[in-house]
């Protein structure tokens with residue numbers, strides 16, 4: 001589970017304008033019967049991409065693809081709400097995404113995403129509107145400087161959880177950090193009894 | 194000493210390490226609840242790193258999401274698929290390997306995790322409780338700080354009994370005055386979510402306060418806290434009081450004797466100080482809350498059952514109405530109903546079944562309607578059966594099932610067909626939540642039961658005003 005370091009990357013965006021994209025949309029509950037983390041990309045947004053007969057729905061931007069068209073997903077307001085399933089970021093990462101941009105990313109999804117190397121990025125409504133209006137635009141995400149940069153040098157700063165950011169920059173596994181607190185944990189437990 | 198909220202108090206009691214500008218706090222977890230869907234990968238993480246489960250005695254498991262609710266055949270459960278069966282056997286194996294108390298098929302207490310844990314007294318005031326499940330907020334009804342976590346965090350708690358947490362902000366929702374007759378905690382929950390919006394609580398822990406909240410039974414308080422996540426909030430809390438203490442007394446894991454008296458003295462301090470400051474506050478009047486239903490595929494798209502759908506504020510709402518096959522500016526009441534689901538960790542408790550029985554007693558459900566009544570736990574099932582409620586349900590034409598999540602999440606084979614309209618007492622009406630293409634209207638048990646009898650979305654109040662004489 002050692003995390004891959006992330007400092008910066010560049011990709012075109014995919015835009016999903018809908019608000020409140022919940023984790024049941026990202027991966028429908030009926031696929032939660034898995035006991036593994038791998039290979040869930042083919043199930044990402046399954047009901048948006050396939051019809052009842054299991055045939056690809058030819059609607060942009062997915063066009064029946066099962067993985068990695070773009071690495072940056074721009075979603076409508078309140079992205080990732082609903083169920084706490086970590087299957088949602090697992091599916092998105094396996095699909096090829098490395099960042100999700102919205103005005104608001106739901107709490108549990110945000111925590112889950114960061115732990116899997118998927119950057120949950122929150123931007124101002126004005127910046128968000130520009131990104132929503134420009135699907136396919138090329139963006140560089142600079143995690144070190146917390147900036148989104150377009151080739152025409154348009155840059156915007158973004159919010160991201162500071163500790164999660166540091167873990168990604170340094171490739172630190174938060175579990176390792178928690179384990180290093182063992183003495184404090186034992187002291188805490190001793191005080192309780 | 195500065196004034197503190199209930200949330201501040203519980204939070205501070207559990208800090209192993211304080212939060213700094215660079216690092217979140219390290220929060221100690223008193224209870225870790227586990228189910229079959231979000232745990233297998235966390236156990237794998239432990240195995241990959243060759244780690245032990247730090248506190249098996251703080252960890253309790255059950256299976257609820259993917260298990261069948263239909264009767265056993267030849268003494269065996271009939272799983273909807275090989276995968277769901279494998280998920281359950283994986284949990285059984287993991288609990289055996291890591292020495293975790295599992296309430297499995299043979300347990301008289303098995304149930305939906307958020308129904309079962311309080312029944313066992315595993316949920317106590319002032320505790321921190323987590324589960325790989327967003328409706329963990331339910332346990333906040335007892336004045337615990339309870340929230341859902343992801344599977345990687347489940348592994349963190351397995352390994353260290355701690356979580357890294359940045360402190361959320363505090364939001365107080367005050368519901369003043371009394372509720373009108375026949376208005377339930379579910380109606381309150383939907384009214385609060387409609388007022389806050391689906392993201393209005395994001396980043397917050399909600400404390401529910403006010404006369405209408407204090408007046409709720411423990412079951413009602415659990416229903417209200419349960420749906421906090423539907424407004425985006427991490428947790429919902431209610432300060433414990435005599436209603437809480439009376440409910441807990443004598444439960445399996447509740448303290449006894451002197452320890453009980455000491456606990457009560459301590460629990461009484463768990464309330465927000467008068468001058469406590471909240472980052473955000475809203476208030477609602479109890480009297481203004483009507484029986485609520487949802488009209489779109491998001492829980493915040495809720496309105497009084499007898500009102501008309503609003504004009505869509507944008508494309509998203511318009512798309513939602515289209516999905517639901519409802520028209521703007523028209524009532525939802527009168528829409529033909531295909532399925533009614535009673536159950537879930539929101540409304541699968543005994544008092545919910547009483548509300549349903551009140552409506553169904555001496556009546557038949559509409560011939561078009563398929564009605565599933567799924568108790569939240571084995572305890573609920575036993576109690577309901579000893580009161581004869583199941584006979585009322587089956588006489589009315591409903592199916593009485595074994596406990597489980599069932600159609601709340603539709604993982605176990607209990608699901609609706611594309612296009613069917615479901616009135617559900619569960620907590621989520623997202624597109625496809627109850628089966629691909631299924632259209633879900635969320636409502637209270639009384640409203641859902643009225644819809645089953647009428648065969649259409651209906652107001653439950655007339656059923657109360659003219660009770661059927663059996």
Ligand code: SF4
Pocket residue numbers: 257258305306307326328537538539597598601602619620
């Ligand atoms: S009843 Fe529904 S919301 Fe509750 S735990 Fe089960 S699936 Fe989740």
